Structure formats: structure tokens, C-alpha cells
Amino acid sequence: MSEPSCSVAHRLLLRCATGAQVREAHASLMVTGELVSSPVAAAVFLHNTLIRAYARTGGAAHLEAILVYRHLLRSALPPDTHTFPFLLKASAAALPGSAIAAAQGGAAHAQIVRLGFSGQLHATNALIHFYSLAGDLPAARRLLETSATTDVVSFNTLITGYCRSGNSAAARKLFDEMPQRNGISWTAMISGHVHCGEEREALSLFSAMQSSGVPPMAATLVSVLSACAQLGALEQGRWVHRHLRVSGGGAATINVFLGTALIDMYAKCGEVDAAVAVFEAMPERNLLSWTTLIGGLAVHGRGTAALRLFEQMETSGVAPDDVAFVAALSACSHAGLLDDGRRIFAAMRRRYGVEPKLEHYGCLVDLLARGGRLTEAMAAVEEMPVSPDGRIWSALMAGCRFHGDAKLAERVAERLVALEPDNGGVYVLLANVYGAAGRHGEAVRVRGAMRRRCLGKAPGWSSVEVGGEVHQFTAGGGSHPAAAAARAKWAAVERRLREEEGYVPGREEVLVEVEEEEKDAAVGGHSEKIAMGFAMLRSGEGERMRIMKNLRVCGDCHRATKLVSKVFRREIVVRDRTRFHIFRDGRCSCGDYW
DNA sequence: TTAGGGTTAG
Incomplete structure (x- = not known):
């Protein structure tokens, strides 16, 4: 007996890795007419698979998933229990900036209720996921509390939602109270703490996880390494690396996520050579792995090595994104590579179509200002298409101070004070400029102004x-x-x-x-x-x-x-x-x- | 051979 054609199409669609591939498969289904002329169950199945395929690939494809759902409705085909999780996943992923996606989530909820699917576990969990990403945590919470059936996944989803919205306390309360936890619950909570800047809590929760006998997953260790990187906790980071080497499979267990996390951990703990070694041993690298090492070399002042790596990345066919350009530009800025920095900044838009953002201007201004090109730096600030923030002015200010240009520093300080009147650090900078220029009377006056406003510098x-x-x-x-x-x-x-x-x-x-x-x-x-x-x-x-x-x-x-x-x-x-x-x-x- | 949750760079 031959295989039904919808199964063939199903397998084909799930193999698609890019939106373009899904679009092509979609078009061929339209040409053959399979999408609508198959028996009802098969046609719904194909729509579901298409929605899922679009949902997986990302970018604008998320919105196309919504279009497929609307096509299903227009074709008078009945959505089934499998339709909504895929649809909600795509809607949730398309949320940032998309009113259509936000409205679609709410409409899907109403439809789920109308069709009597609201008792279904998977529909409930998909809705919790959607509302979490939509920032409507109360709605997500209500679903968890009022649904007839929930499971560990419902809790995990809401925990992640709370953490992503910055409310790790609510997440932790839920985590502590949930009836049972699996490895993903622990991982979600640990990564949530890291996401909220609570690295110490993350590490202490990781040791609680180990005491509880739940074995760590790769994703758990990725978050643990990230916590170590932020804290500069080299010994614990090394422990994770050793653990990976001895526990099953050897180096093969170091996937691209773990490899990248290890590179970051070593680089941020001052062991940049160890970071290089991990990178060189990686069987698979992606844009993030390259970028992490480039940025690591940059903060160690190894500008030339960082730029060499950047070029290698380009030749190997990996196109830099905005983050990679920040890494490359910061390499120039930490090593004082003025010409390289100018060249790379110009190539961003021209060669790769990456629009420079505040961070890129920040690196450029920093580089120019510290290189003594204060006029050029000021010109760069003035021609920025986005309005400069405190960091940009501070970079310019630091340059003024380094080169003793008290006159320009005053102008810059005025802008800074206007932007951040409550930031004591700004006054300290200005006072230091006067100090460096030998104008101690002025310096005292600025300190006085700062005291009168009861401003302090962030304690060191x-x-x-x-x-x-x-x-x-x-x-x-x-x-x-x-x-x-x-x-x-x-x-x-x-x-x-x-x-x-x-x-x-x-x-x-x-x-x-x-x-x-x-x-x-x-x-x-x-x-x-x-x-x-x-x-x-x-x-x-x-x-x-x-x-x-x-x-x-x-x-x-x-x-x-x-x-x-x-x-x-x-x-x-x-x-x-x-x-x-x-x-x-x-x-x-x-x-x-x- | 049809569903849901967690993971890295700035």
C-alpha cells in the first residue's frame, strides 16, 4: 500500500530549515491543490503541519503561520486540538511589535473555549505560553489556577514567563510550591535567576538541584556557566568543564551551546587562552560562538587577534550581525585600532546592510575620542541618526579628560547633565576634567553642586x-x-x-x-x-x-x-x-x- | 509519520 500524500508532505515540511523552504513547499501544495482537496482530516493535518513549519523557522514566517490558520477557516475546515498549540506558538513568537499576533492569540483563546477544547492540557499550556510572552502574566496565572488539568509543563511555562518579565520572585514562589519538578523546572528557574541578574541564587539553586538527585541537563549547565561568567567564578566554571569531560561521551557532549558558554565563561574569567582552546576544539560553530570569542579577545585587548578571527568568520561564510560588529568595533576600541575601526564601521552598512545602532556609535566615539580625534568624535555624535544617550556622551567625556580638553568637556557635560541630572558620576567626571586641567577652583564648585543635590557616585x-x-x-x-x-x-x-x-x-x-x-x-x-x-x-x-x-x-x-x-x-x-x-x-x- | 515547557554572544 502506498503512503498517503499528506504524510509525504508532512515529512517534507518538517525537514524545512528556513522560511524560504517552507514557502516553496507551501506553494507546491497550493499548485497540486492538496491543501484543500484532500479529505477533511488530511487537509486539516496539512494545515497544522504548515503552521508548525512556519512557527519553527522564525522571522516573518511566524505571521505566515497565522495566514495559514486563516486559510483553514476560510476553507471551512474545522481546526482540531492540534491546530491551536502550533498557532499560539507562532503568535507568541511573532509578538514583539505585531498587533496581528497579539489579536490572534486572544481570538484563538475564544475559539478554544467555543470549540470545547479549554479542558485540553496542551491548549491550556499553549495559552499560558502565549500570555506569558504577551506580558499578560495575570491571565497566564488565571489559566494555571482555573484549568481542570495542568501538569508540570504548565508550571514550567509560567515560571519562565515570570522570569522573562523580570519577576523572578513570583517565579521562585511558584517553583517552591509546585507539586513536582522535573529537570526542566530546575533549569527554567536557574536560567531565570541568571536572566534577572541573580547569579548567586542561580548557583545556589544549582547545588540544591544536585542534592535533590535530579541530573543536570546540557541546558542547565549552559545557564550555570553563564552565571559563572557574570560572577567571574572560574573555579565553578572549571568544575562544569571537568564534569562535562568525565561524564559520558567526553568532548562529544559539548554541543555548540555549551561550547559557546564555556568560551564566554573562560573569557570573562580572565582565561582567554582557555577560551581559544575550547573554540578550536568545537566540531560545530555558529555566529554566536565566533562572536563570543571575538568579544572575549576584545576585552583582553587582543585587538589584532580579534580582527583576524572576524575575517576568518567572514571567509568561512558566516555573515556578521549587529552583535558581531559590536564585538569587532570594541576590539578596535580596546586596542586603539583607529583605522580598522573606521573601516569596519563603514563596512557595516555598505557590505552587510547592518544599520549602526547606539552601541556601534558608542564604540566609534570611544575609539575616536581616546585616540585624540575629539573633533571627529564630536562630529560622529552630531551626525548620529539616533539621539545619543549618556554612554555616548560619557565616552566623549572620557576622551576629553584623557586629552585634557576642558573646553569641549564642559559642552559635553552640559548635555550629560541635561540627560542624566541625577547621575552623580557625571559631576565627578566633570570635576575630574577640571582637576586634570589644573582648574581646581572649578572642580570644587562642581563637587559643591553635586553635594547640594545630594548626589553620590555609584559605590565602587x-x-x-x-x-x-x-x-x-x-x-x-x-x-x-x-x-x-x-x-x-x-x-x-x-x-x-x-x-x-x-x-x-x-x-x-x-x-x-x-x-x-x-x-x-x-x-x-x-x-x-x-x-x-x-x-x-x-x-x-x-x-x-x-x-x-x-x-x-x-x-x-x-x-x-x-x-x-x-x-x-x-x-x-x-x-x-x-x-x-x-x-x-x-x-x-x-x-x-x- | 500530528501538540505543550528550558539553552549561548552584546
């Missing part, structure tokens, strides 16, 4: 990983139990730097109105130095010290860290807000350009 902190544990310090040491010991250790270290290298704590970074005597103490209290003191107290002699901070390294800390690496023969890895500094033998990998 530094953290250091010792023995797999992360310790955090604010300026002066903060509330860490070992703050006093760390401060004392730093004082001893600094004495040796003075004796052997003639180190004098720099003054340009200090609040100008602070008395002379207190200046050294204020600089000595920078969180980075306390963290370094703590690391020297607690870590082994030859060990690399790993410090992470939320602000940029200041000039004085940079100088002091270089000297520590020389005098104490220690390698020090510092991850600051924008890049890595690797200190060795009195030198820094940034070449003093940051």
Missing part, C-alpha cells in the same frame, strides 16, 4: 575569588569581617612599594577638597587595593590573583598593581567594568591604554 566595589569563594569589598573594606586585616596587609604592601619602587599614591584621582594628609588614606582605601591585600593574605604565594570590580580601574590603582606584580612576582588579573588587565612583571596587558 571589588571582589576576589580565594579558594573557590568570592569575597567582596567596598572602599575602605566595607563590612567584610577581614576588612581590617586586609587594610593592614595593603598598608604593609604599600610600604614595600614605596621603599623598593618609590611608589607615591597618585593624587589626581582623589576628591580635590580632601586635605593633603587624607589623600593618601583615601586612595589607599580604594576597594581594589583592599581586595588585593586580602588576596595576598589568603592565597598561595605563586597563585594568580583574580580581582573583579564594578568601575574602571583608576590610574593610581593601575600603577600600584603593576608594581605589586613586579615586587611580589605575582600575576594579577583584574576585570573592570569594560575590560581585563593582566599584570605581570610590572607591566599590564592593556599597555596602559584603557
Whole structure:
């Protein structure tokens, strides 16, 4: 007996990987007339399969899935229980910016009720999914609470919905209360914490998952690695890598997601060579894997290597997207590659049709401004099609400060203050510009204005990983139990730097109105130095010290860290807000350009 | 050989 033609078409459609392929298969079904002239069950089946195929491929194809559904209705064919999950999935995926998709979801809900499908588990779950993505979490919650049948998937879907909308607390409550959990429940909650910037919660939930005996899935480890990357938790990240190597299948278990997550983790933990090794061992790479490594090399200041990789990616037939261009441009900006940066920026639109966004302008302005091309940088800002935000002006401002252009800095500061009047950091920047230009009276005036408005700068902190544990310090040491010991250790270290290298704590970074005597103490209290003191107290002699901070390294800390690496023969890895500094033998990998 | 949930870069 020969196979029914709808089965052949079904298999064909599910093999389609792109919207264009689905469109072609769709067209051939229209030509043969199979879509409408088959027996009713087969015709509905084919419509469902088409909707599913469009839903899978993404982009504009999501909307075409909706068109197929409307074609089904126009052909007077009855949607069945299989139709709605596919339709809702496509509608949910098409949601951003599509009023049609939003309306279709609501209409499908009404139709489900009318046809008596509302008791069906799959319809319920698809609706929860749709409302979650539509941002209507109360509607999704109502479905979970009032539906006759729900299962673990219903809960998992709502947990994900809460997390995507930023409400991890509601998600966690649901997770804690749900009657049973599977691996996906744990994974959804762990990745949800990461999504909401709660990496520590994510890691502690992962250890709870392990205690509960549920084995981690690949997707779980991807999220765990992402948490490690954000936290700079190298030891835990390495543990995941080892775990992958020993548990079943060896390197083959490292899929493209895990490989990319490992690259990111190593790069963000200061081990860029390990990131390169993972990349080279990957059997399969995609745009994200390339981009991650390019960005990793960029933050390590390896601009030339990053650009070489970018070219290799192009030659291998992978077209860069907007994110890849951010990575390439930031590589130029961290390494001061002025001409390459200009060239790549121009090629974005011309060769690849990628419209430059704020981030791209940010890199360009940063590059030009720090390269001393302040006029060109200002011109770039003025010709931007989108209005510049605080980050763009800040990049320009940093350039002004670096090159001592107090006049332009004032103009830029006016724009910045207008944009972000409550951001104390802006005033600090301006005061520093005046300080660098020797106009101390003006600097004091700006500080005064800042105080009158009761504005503060975001408090700085530094953290250091010792023995797999992360310790955090604010300026002066903060509330860490070992703050006093760390401060004392730093004082001893600094004495040796003075004796052997003639180190004098720099003054340009200090609040100008602070008395002379207190200046050294204020600089000595920078969180980075306390963290370094703590690391020297607690870590082994030859060990690399790993410090992470939320602000940029200041000039004085940079100088002091270089000297520590020389005098104490220690390698020090510092991850600051924008890049890595690797200190060795009195030198820094940034070449003093940051 | 027809359904639903989780996963990486900036």
C-alpha cells in the first residue's frame, strides 16, 4: 500500500530549515491543490503541519503561520486540538511589535473555549505560553489556577514567563510550591535567576538541584556557566568543564551551546587562552560562538587577534550581525585600532546592510575620542541618526579628560547633565576634567553642586575569588569581617612599594577638597587595593590573583598593581567594568591604554 | 509519520 500524500508532505515540511523552504513547499501544495482537496482530516493535518513549519523557522514566517490558520477557516475546515498549540506558538513568537499576533492569540483563546477544547492540557499550556510572552502574566496565572488539568509543563511555562518579565520572585514562589519538578523546572528557574541578574541564587539553586538527585541537563549547565561568567567564578566554571569531560561521551557532549558558554565563561574569567582552546576544539560553530570569542579577545585587548578571527568568520561564510560588529568595533576600541575601526564601521552598512545602532556609535566615539580625534568624535555624535544617550556622551567625556580638553568637556557635560541630572558620576567626571586641567577652583564648585543635590557616585566595589569563594569589598573594606586585616596587609604592601619602587599614591584621582594628609588614606582605601591585600593574605604565594570590580580601574590603582606584580612576582588579573588587565612583571596587558 | 515547557554572544 502506498503512503498517503499528506504524510509525504508532512515529512517534507518538517525537514524545512528556513522560511524560504517552507514557502516553496507551501506553494507546491497550493499548485497540486492538496491543501484543500484532500479529505477533511488530511487537509486539516496539512494545515497544522504548515503552521508548525512556519512557527519553527522564525522571522516573518511566524505571521505566515497565522495566514495559514486563516486559510483553514476560510476553507471551512474545522481546526482540531492540534491546530491551536502550533498557532499560539507562532503568535507568541511573532509578538514583539505585531498587533496581528497579539489579536490572534486572544481570538484563538475564544475559539478554544467555543470549540470545547479549554479542558485540553496542551491548549491550556499553549495559552499560558502565549500570555506569558504577551506580558499578560495575570491571565497566564488565571489559566494555571482555573484549568481542570495542568501538569508540570504548565508550571514550567509560567515560571519562565515570570522570569522573562523580570519577576523572578513570583517565579521562585511558584517553583517552591509546585507539586513536582522535573529537570526542566530546575533549569527554567536557574536560567531565570541568571536572566534577572541573580547569579548567586542561580548557583545556589544549582547545588540544591544536585542534592535533590535530579541530573543536570546540557541546558542547565549552559545557564550555570553563564552565571559563572557574570560572577567571574572560574573555579565553578572549571568544575562544569571537568564534569562535562568525565561524564559520558567526553568532548562529544559539548554541543555548540555549551561550547559557546564555556568560551564566554573562560573569557570573562580572565582565561582567554582557555577560551581559544575550547573554540578550536568545537566540531560545530555558529555566529554566536565566533562572536563570543571575538568579544572575549576584545576585552583582553587582543585587538589584532580579534580582527583576524572576524575575517576568518567572514571567509568561512558566516555573515556578521549587529552583535558581531559590536564585538569587532570594541576590539578596535580596546586596542586603539583607529583605522580598522573606521573601516569596519563603514563596512557595516555598505557590505552587510547592518544599520549602526547606539552601541556601534558608542564604540566609534570611544575609539575616536581616546585616540585624540575629539573633533571627529564630536562630529560622529552630531551626525548620529539616533539621539545619543549618556554612554555616548560619557565616552566623549572620557576622551576629553584623557586629552585634557576642558573646553569641549564642559559642552559635553552640559548635555550629560541635561540627560542624566541625577547621575552623580557625571559631576565627578566633570570635576575630574577640571582637576586634570589644573582648574581646581572649578572642580570644587562642581563637587559643591553635586553635594547640594545630594548626589553620590555609584559605590565602587571589588571582589576576589580565594579558594573557590568570592569575597567582596567596598572602599575602605566595607563590612567584610577581614576588612581590617586586609587594610593592614595593603598598608604593609604599600610600604614595600614605596621603599623598593618609590611608589607615591597618585593624587589626581582623589576628591580635590580632601586635605593633603587624607589623600593618601583615601586612595589607599580604594576597594581594589583592599581586595588585593586580602588576596595576598589568603592565597598561595605563586597563585594568580583574580580581582573583579564594578568601575574602571583608576590610574593610581593601575600603577600600584603593576608594581605589586613586579615586587611580589605575582600575576594579577583584574576585570573592570569594560575590560581585563593582566599584570605581570610590572607591566599590564592593556599597555596602559584603557 | 500530528501538540505543550528550558539553552549561548552584546
